[in-house]
Amino acid sequence: MGxxxxxxxxxxxxxxxxxxxxSVINRDGGLHTIVGLSxxxxxxxxxxxxxxxxxxATGTAGGRKLVGISWIAFLAMALAxxxxxxxxxxxxxxxxxxxGLAAGAMVTSAAVFLVPQAIGQHPRWGGFGIAFGLLxxxxxxxxxxxxxxxxxxxxxxxxxxxxxxxxAGAIIGIIYGNMPELxxxxxxxxxxxxxxAGYAAARRLASVGRRPSVLLLPATGxxxxxxxxxxxxxxxxxxxxxxxxxxxxxxxxxVAMDFLPRCEIGSEVHELLSVSGDAHALLDRLRVHAVASxxxxxxxxxxxxxxxx
Numbered sequence: 001m002g003x004x005x006x007x008x009x010x011x012x013x014x015x016x017x018x019x020x021x022x023s024v025i026n027r028d029g030g031l032h033t034i035v036g037l038s039x040x041x042x043x044x045x046x047x048x049x050x051x052x053x054x055x056x057a058t059g060t061a062g063g064r065k066l067v068g069i070s071w072i073a074f075l076a077m078a079l080a081x082x083x084x085x086x087x088x089x090x091x092x093x094x095x096x097x098x099x100g101l102a103a104g105a106m107v108t109s110a111a112v113f114l115v116p117q118a119i120g121q122h123p124r125w126g127g128f129g130i131a132f133g134l135l136x137x138x139x140x141x142x143x144x145x146x147x148x149x150x151x152x153x154x155x156x157x158x159x160x161x162x163x164x165x166x167x168a169g170a171i172i173g174i175i176y177g178n179m180p181e182l183x184x185x186x187x188x189x190x191x192x193x194x195x196x197a198g199y200a201a202a203r204r205l206a207s208v209g210r211r212p213s214v215l216l217l218p219a220t221g222x223x224x225x226x227x228x229x230x231x232x233x234x235x236x237x238x239x240x241x242x243x244x245x246x247x248x249x250x251x252x253x254x255v256a257m258d259f260l261p262r263c264e265i266g267s268e269v270h271e272l273l274s275v276s277g278d279a280h281a282l283l284d285r286l287r288v289h290a291v292a293s294x295x296x297x298x299x300x301x302x303x304x305x306x307x308x309x
Contacts, residue, residue, distance in 0.1 A: 041216025048074065048220040051227040062180030066173060066230055069187035070223025073165075076191065077198030077219035081212045084202025091203070096261040096286050097293045098196030104297020106256030109189035112305070113182065114175075114249035122242030129243040133250020137258070140164075157201050158214050165194075165221025168255070170229040171248045172222060177230030178241070185304055190252055191222055192297075193259050261290035 048070065055063035118126035172187060198219065202212040234241055263286040265279070 038211050038214040038216060041214050041219075044217045044220040044224065045074075048223045051224060055227045055230070060177075060180060060230075062176040062178075062182075062230055063227070065180070065182075065184050065187065066176050066223070066226050068184060069172065069176075069191060070169075070220075070226055072188060073191035073194045073222040074219045076195040077215060080195045080198035081202040081215050084199040085206040085212055093286065093289060095196060095200060096263065096289050098199060099193070099259045099261045100290050100293025101297040101300070102193035102196055103256045103259040103261070104294035104299075105189040105192050105301050106252060106259070106297075107294075108298040108301040109186050110249050110252040110256060112301070113186040114245060114252065117179065118242050118246035118249050120242075121245055122238040124242075125239040126242035126246040129246020129248075130250040130253070131246075132243075133247040133252075134254050135250075136247070137251050137254025155205060155210055155214070157204055158218065161197065161201055161215070161218035162221055164255075165218040166225040168251075169222035169225030171251060173226035173229030174232055174234065174244065175248055176226070177232060178234045179245075183308060185301065185308060189301055193255070194219070194222075196259070260294065261286070263287045263290055 052067045052070065055067050115126075115130065118129055120126070168190070172190060176182060176187065198215055201215055201218075205212045205214070234244055263283045265283070
């Protein structure tokens with residue numbers, strides 16, 4: 001079918017359209033949504049560009065690494081948005097592999113690069129930090145659920161992704177600001193989930209007629225918060241540094257485990273399957289893909305570390 005244009009208040013193909021959108025119904029029934037750029041997304045991108053210039057101008061090793069990590073995180077989510085506006089059964093397998101590779105890389109990187117740093121700073125307080133970080137990650141789910149009951153000025157998915165991106169960016173910034181000798185491999189692994197997260201979020205937004213380009217806001221979150229928080233100097237005391245680095249390790253371990261592909265009835269993966277009847281057989285096959293993808297994600301970090309070391 002040909003394209004159909006709409007503005008706020010009109011319905012096209014049973015979906016409420018937002019301003020300046022164009023929808024195309026494909027042969028397979030999938031909905032592709034092309035929208036104008038979000039103003040807040042563009043503003044956030046310009047702010048990230050300005051902060052990047054500032055970070056490079058300061059000349060610190062940690063600042064330059066943060067700039068590179070920030071823009072890779074931005075591009076990973078931004079480039080995944082057009083792909084996420086497509087729906088179909090094949091996207092379930094892609095989502096499993098995207099989440100799996102990212103989760104495997106994040107678990108491995110946090111365990112190898114952050115946990116030893118935390119324990120090395122102070123064995124006890126580093127351990128407490130890891131525990132507190134894991135518990136804080138669990139608590140964040142309750143906060144996210146509470147947001148679902150609040151009338152926010154933006155989509156709940158975008159609000160949750162933005163909060164996550166800024167909080168993760170703040171932690172990354174503190175880490176690299178105080179330990180500039182850390183390699184970029186850790187940062188790249190931590191932000192590796194931005195691609196599949198952007199893909200899934202864009203799919204949700206497009207399915208309800210909202211602007212996927214607003215995801216430029218959470219895409220910039222890591223960089224904006226990271227560059228700003230890199231200016232915070234931690235005390236030299238071992239317990240403080242152990243607690244902070246341990247907390248960072250715990251948070252990122254929780255995020256990584258949260259991205260482990262769940263191939264269960266009612267899961268996000270299941271929602272992408274356009275099958276009738278019992279989907280257990282297909283989900284069982286996808287579980288094998290989930291195990292393979294997470295294993296490969298961890299192996300990639302190992303091989304990269306061996307090459308760099």
